[in-house]
Amino acid sequence: MIAALTGMGLSAAAGLNAYIPFLLVALLARFSDIVVLPTGLEWMDSWWAIGVGALLLVTELTLDKIPAVDSINDAVQTFIRPSMGGLMGAATAGASTLDGSTWMQEHAWVGVLLGVVVSGLVHTGKAAARPVVNAGTLGLGAPVVSTAEDGASVGIALVAVFLPVLVVLVLIVLAAMLIKVFTLHAGLRRRRSRGRVAT
Numbered sequence: 001m002i003a004a005l006t007g008m009g010l011s012a013a014a015g016l017n018a019y020i021p022f023l024l025v026a027l028l029a030r031f032s033d034i035v036v037l038p039t040g041l042e043w044m045d046s047w048w049a050i051g052v053g054a055l056l057l058v059t060e061l062t063l064d065k066i067p068a069v070d071s072i073n074d075a076v077q078t079f080i081r082p083s084m085g086g087l088m089g090a091a092t093a094g095a096s097t098l099d100g101s102t103w104m105q106e107h108a109w110v111g112v113l114l115g116v117v118v119s120g121l122v123h124t125g126k127a128a129a130r131p132v133v134n135a136g137t138l139g140l141g142a143p144v145v146s147t148a149e150d151g152a153s154v155g156i157a158l159v160a161v162f163l164p165v166l167v168v169l170v171l172i173v174l175a176a177m178l179i180k181v182f183t184l185h186a187g188l189r190r191r192r193s194r195g196r197v198a199t
Helices: 002-016 019-031 047-063 069-093 108-137 141-162 164-198
Strands: none
Touching: 002 019, 002 069, 002 108, 002 141, 002 164, 019 047, 019 069, 019 141, 047 069, 069 108, 108 141, 108 164, 141 164
């Protein structure tokens, strides 16, 4: 159960920024015994993987704060963030140090599937919200919202690793925010279509 919660929390963090949870897991595996990577995923704590992850993180942190470019970045990340969520699910599902459960180790595909779904949903909400924020603030909100998302990704990843029981609360809050984003998005579309009809 703890492994599943950790995986879902890290996957949710990956939905906001793919590289923050990756680097957290890689660095913890490299420099501590808090995370022990399962067989087949030991490459994650190699220097080359950490270096590439750090470079991609800097790129993501930059591009995501530029209005209009952030939406293009989100389109590209549509493939990357859910994949990273699946990787986080796989990395934690096979980590016996998290809860000593063998069920998640024997059924690692469950962690991967949960990771892809959770990360994909969070990413979808993020990608849908950003154009609304940009339009409503004339682009000025992009760096502010992006910085908040990065901070949330760090916070969620840390909670997932060190206080995984709280991941349930984090997922409830994220679900409520997703519902709000899609409600706002639908309302904006209705207003636009009414405006077109009126003209």
